[in-house]
Amino acid sequence: MSPITAAPTAIPLEAPRLGEPYLLTPGPLTTAYSVKEAMLRDWGSWDGDFRAMTAELRRHLLEIAGDVDGEFDCVPMQGSGSFSVEAMLGSFVPKDGKVLVLMNGAYGKRISQTLTYLGRAHVDIDKGDYMPPRGHEVAAALEADPEITHVVVVHCETSSGILNPLKEISETVYAHGRKLLVDSMSAFGAVPAGIADFRYEAIVSSANKCIEGVPGFGFVLARKSALEEARGNSHSLSLDIHAQWDHMNKTGQWRFTPPTHVVAAFLEALRIHREEGGVPARGGRYARNRDVMVAGMRGLGFETLLADQWLSPVIVTFFSPAHPAFAFDRFYALMKEKGFIIYPGKLTVVDSFRIGCIGRMDEHVMRRVVEAARNSLTEMGVDTAAPPAIALEERSRLAA
Ligand SMILES: *Cc1c(COP(=O)(O)O)cnc(C)c1O
Numbered sequence: 001m002s003p004i005t006a007a008p009t010a011i012p013l014e015a016p017r018l019g020e021p022y023l024l025t026p027g028p029l030t031t032a033y034s035v036k037e038a039m040l041r042d043w044g045s046w047d048g049d050f051r052a053m054t055a056e057l058r059r060h061l062l063e064i065a066g067d068v069d070g071e072f073d074c075v076p077m078q079g080s081g082s083f084s085v086e087a088m089l090g091s092f093v094p095k096d097g098k099v100l101v102l103m104n105g106a107y108g109k110r111i112s113q114t115l116t117y118l119g120r121a122h123v124d125i126d127k128g129d130y131m132p133p134r135g136h137e138v139a140a141a142l143e144a145d146p147e148i149t150h151v152v153v154v155h156c157e158t159s160s161g162i163l164n165p166l167k168e169i170s171e172t173v174y175a176h177g178r179k180l181l182v183d184s185m186s187a188f189g190a191v192p193a194g195i196a197d198f199r200y201e202a203i204v205s206s207a208n209k210c211i212e213g214v215p216g217f218g219f220v221l222a223r224k225s226a227l228e229e230a231r232g233n234s235h236s237l238s239l240d241i242h243a244q245w246d247h248m249n250k251t252g253q254w255r256f257t258p259p260t261h262v263v264a265a266f267l268e269a270l271r272i273h274r275e276e277g278g279v280p281a282r283g284g285r286y287a288r289n290r291d292v293m294v295a296g297m298r299g300l301g302f303e304t305l306l307a308d309q310w311l312s313p314v315i316v317t318f319f320s321p322a323h324p325a326f327a328f329d330r331f332y333a334l335m336k337e338k339g340f341i342i343y344p345g346k347l348t349v350v351d352s353f354r355i356g357c358i359g360r361m362d363e364h365v366m367r368r369v370v371e372a373a374r375n376s377l378t379e380m381g382v383d384t385a386a387p388p389a390i391a392l393e394e395r396s397r398l399a400a
Contacts, residue, residue: 023359031360053264073224074219077217088202089114100122103133153182186315187210188210215262305318305394350391
């Protein structure tokens with residue numbers, strides 16, 4: 001795992017109230033009490049106060065992306081994260097464009113499926129459940145097909161937790177004169193994804209991931225030149241990024257009813273993000289969450305799907321134990337009783353489950369997660385969490 005240098009957070013992390021469990025899930029996730037509290041008033045969407053909130057949200061997100069020269073703009077879009085991904089694809093890929101999709105999990109597959117719905121030509125590199133797409137594979141695909149105009153990749157593929165090699169991919173894409181679109185949903189805000197970190201035309205994330213807001217909208221950060229060129233591309237009235245951008249710049253308003261309370265909560269989440277120390281501190285806290293949790297789980301005999309090099313500070317996939325007394329549903333229920341909601345796995349070959357590291361929690365909470373896992377195993381009569389041999393064979397393919 002990468003060495004973490006950021007100082008521990010200075011902000012006390014209050015426990016969830018009213019007996020709420022911690023959400024060890026990649027969004028919705030556990031939010032600060034003040035984020036929830038920010039939703040306790042109503043806002044008129046047309047009113048100047050709310051327009052100022054929208055402007056502040058856009059400005060702050062551009063600041064996080066490091067847009068010092070005003071080359072980029074931020075366009076928020078109603079709906080969950082997938083709505084923003086669909087809006088990005090439909091708006092930035094022209095109708096006669098062709099996309100290379102880099103897939104290594106469920107979210108990459110969703111991108112390919114979305115392009116099929118949109119009627120955009122695309123070819124896919126499918127690396128299966130979790131193998132990372134590499135620069136040389138992208139180069140070969142781009143050299144073989146001069147019609148490809150855009151490449152789309154998922155930054156952190158949340159289905160396995162792998163952090164894809166974005167720098168290598170971006171360099172290859174631009175060396176071949178093509179354009180990159182990024183789904184950084186579960187990474188932006190905690191993993192470096194600014195415009196100086198790697199080149200892209202547009203990147204998308206949403207309110208309820210590493211900024212630690214509540215669900216209700218996503219946002220696209222895009223080059224102004226790409227936004228200009230996006231005019232007239234979209235298949236959809238409501239998901240037209242260019243139209244939303246143009247209208248927001250002219251009126252300060254969203255085109256259709258905005259999620260006012262969600263925006264208010266998000267501004268508080270952004271304030272906390274800054275106070276904590278921005279991307280390095282947020283990423284540092286999540287990485288410590290991961291390191292403490294993974295070390296503790298390995299101590300119980302659990303094994304991670306991914307080698308340390310590929311583990312993201314966002315979510316970690318563990319193989320289910322081979323022990324005959326282990327059943328995920330029971331493990332889930334026992335963990336929930338102890339105050340922790342975990343996440344089922346998404347691997348097709350072997351059984352697995354996932355534990356998220358993001359949200360309003362720190363390494364002390366993660367130690368309690370490991371204790372809860374230890375006690376849950378004991379209650380189930382599972383004396384070792386070692387995975388079946390086939391799981392380890394599967395994993396050795398990744399190392400090869
Ligand atoms: C969460 C997420 C999305 C969006 O999912 P929604 O359920 O639509 O919010 C897209 N891509 C990735 C990588 C994600 O983690």
